Amino acid sequence: MKNLIRLLAVLMIPVLALTSCKEDNNNPGLQEFETLTSYMAQNDLDLSNVLDGWVKAATTDIVDPADNSIPGFFVMDIRSSDQFELGHIPGAVNVAVADALTVAETAGKPILVVCYTGQTAARVTGLLRLMNHEAYSLKWGMAGWNPYFEDKWISNAGDFDTPNWVLTGDPTPKAEFGEPIINTGETTGAEILRARVMAALQNTSWGISKTDVLGNPGNYFLNNMWPITSWDEFGHISGAYRLNEDLSIAGLRYLNPDKEIVTYCYTGQTSSIISAWLDVLGYKSRSLLFGANGIVHSKMVNSDVDSAKKKSWQGEGSGSGNSFQYATGPN
Structure with a gap:
């Protein structure tokens, strides 16, 4: 009888192990993350693909000097309706950020997204x-279209004196972390x-000020997105990583999902x-508003x-610093 009990115990070990693994694999949040990243990798939605040629400057390459319109694009202006009526690019359509995807599906042309400073437009473009x-x-954004709209950049570009912007030191060595949890309830990569994306369009707290970050840099996982030569020349936020070349689907393991x-x-x-x-990938992610232009602009x-x-x-x-004409009034 004792031998039979021992035999049954041995036979149960692999069964229990498989059950444990199955329970881990059935974590829906991790499953969604893995499904999403696999889908994005297979469909050329890695960061390098999303960033490829994503920005257009306001030049006569795209602007028709005859009427200051941008005829080759569906110009999607995502500013408030009040600001749109005060002045906008001729032919632009005023669209709420939350409606951007719905409107994009009937645009009929390549889309040029326009905001106040270029930052929200970049997010929506992505x-x-x-x-x-x-x-x-x-x-x-409109700040670069005509001086009438440049107040947000004028008031935010400058130098900021803080002990947490340092000129020496190497980036924090990268380490490996776990995966974020995603719970949409969807099952396919496309659905997730x-x-x-729809949830991200509703997110209005994605930007963060320099005073918040530089006041308490240790509260955040900081990632510097520029070459090492700029790191050495202009300085960096104390404690920052520099995952510029590593930031991709394959490099997500270097991001800490438990920190902002x-x-x-x-x-x-x-x-x-x-x-x-x-x-979109499930990280608690924010962008430093106005970047280094708000900290070391004169340099x-x-x-x-x-x-x-x-x-x-x-x-x-x-x-920046253009003087193209603008239209007024509603859509």
């Missing part, structure tokens, strides 16, 4: 691209993606589209290091 729309963001991830770049525009991509605006002047508000070759 979300539309994840749904396979040909979408672009207007660099600098659409649900996550703050991505920062030169202008806040690239970080906004990256933040949207991470948001960047005349610098040729990594073409920083082109990434600085009113920098030479930046595409």
Whole structure:
């Protein structure tokens, strides 16, 4: 009898192990994340694909100087209706952010998304691209279209004195973390993606100010999105990682899903589209508003290091400071 009991115990070990593994694999939140990332990888929705050629400057390459319209694009202006009526690009259509995907499906042309500063437009552009729309963001937003609209950039580009912006030191060494939990209730990659994009369009707390971040940098998982040469030249937020080259579906393991991830770049525009991509993937992701332009603008605006002047508000070759005409009134 004792031998029989021992035999049964041995036989039960693999059964229990398989049951345990099955329970782990049946965590719906982890299953959705794995289904989503697999779908995105198979459908060319990695970060490099989403970022490919995503921004357009307001130049005569796209602007018709005869009437200051942008005829090759469906111009989607996502500012408030009040601000739209005060002035907008001729031919633009005023669209609420929450309705961007619905409107995009009947656009009939490549989409150019326009906002105040280029940051919200970048986010919406990324979300539309994840749904396979040909979408672009207007660099600098309406602030770069005509001086009448530039107040948000004028008031935010500058230098900010803080001990938590440092000029020396290496990036925090990368480490590996677990996966975020996604619970949409959907089962296919396409369904999960659409649900996550729709949720991201409803998210209005994706931006974060420099005072919040630089006041308490240890509260966040900070990711610097520029080359090491800019890191060395302009400095960085204390404690930041630099996952620029590693940020991809394969590199998601280097992000901590348990902390609020703050991505920062030169202008806040690239970080906004990256933040949207991470948001869809289940991370608590935010973008540093106005980027390094709000911290070390005077150092960047005349610098040729990594073409920083082109990434600085009113920098030479930046595409800001235009004087195109604008229309007024509703749609």
